[in-house]
Amino acid sequence: MNDRAPLTRRTLMSIGGASAGALLLAACTPGGANDANGSSSGGGGGSTEVSLASIPVGGAVSATLGGKPIVVSQPSAGQVVAFRAVCTHQGCTVAPQGKEFDCPCHGSRFDASTGDVLNGPARDPLPKLSAKVSGDSVTVTE
Numbered sequence: 001m002n003d004r005a006p007l008t009r010r011t012l013m014s015i016g017g018a019s020a021g022a023l024l025l026a027a028c029t030p031g032g033a034n035d036a037n038g039s040s041s042g043g044g045g046g047s048t049e050v051s052l053a054s055i056p057v058g059g060a061v062s063a064t065l066g067g068k069p070i071v072v073s074q075p076s077a078g079q080v081v082a083f084r085a086v087c088t089h090q091g092c093t094v095a096p097q098g099k100e101f102d103c104p105c106h107g108s109r110f111d112a113s114t115g116d117v118l119n120g121p122a123r124d125p126l127p128k129l130s131a132k133v134s135g136d137s138v139t140v141t142e
Contacts, residue, residue: 060096
């Protein structure tokens with residue numbers, strides 16, 4: 001049985017010391033563990049498939065790409081777009097809410113068809129991904 005909690009940035013900060021600081025910096029540095037938009041440091045790639053029927057017209061669904069959260073929306077029938085589901089304010093995972101994506105941490109809202117900020121504190125849009133419809137499935141790639 002494993003009784004250990006995962007190491008978080010908060011835990012590392014409370015431990016202190018040079019080793020913890022080095023780990024914390026590695027986790028926050030592009031090319032370290034993960035960059036700010038969730039891409040792995042290995043150069044990216046990868047794809048995921050989502051059923052077109054699972055994405056409501058005028059709505060969106062959550063999914064993952066390479067283990068990272070994404071959102072896939074269908075603003076109009078057959079038109080599909082995808083974005084990283086990581087809020088550009090402080091990195092919380094956004095969730096589909098009708099025609100927008102909402103951040104539960106600080107209230108930022110993003111347009112589900114463009115990824116643009118509707119309401120801050122986020123200033124930058126969600127990073128867009130490539131989404132292609134083929135038959136009854138949608139392939140999302142970086």
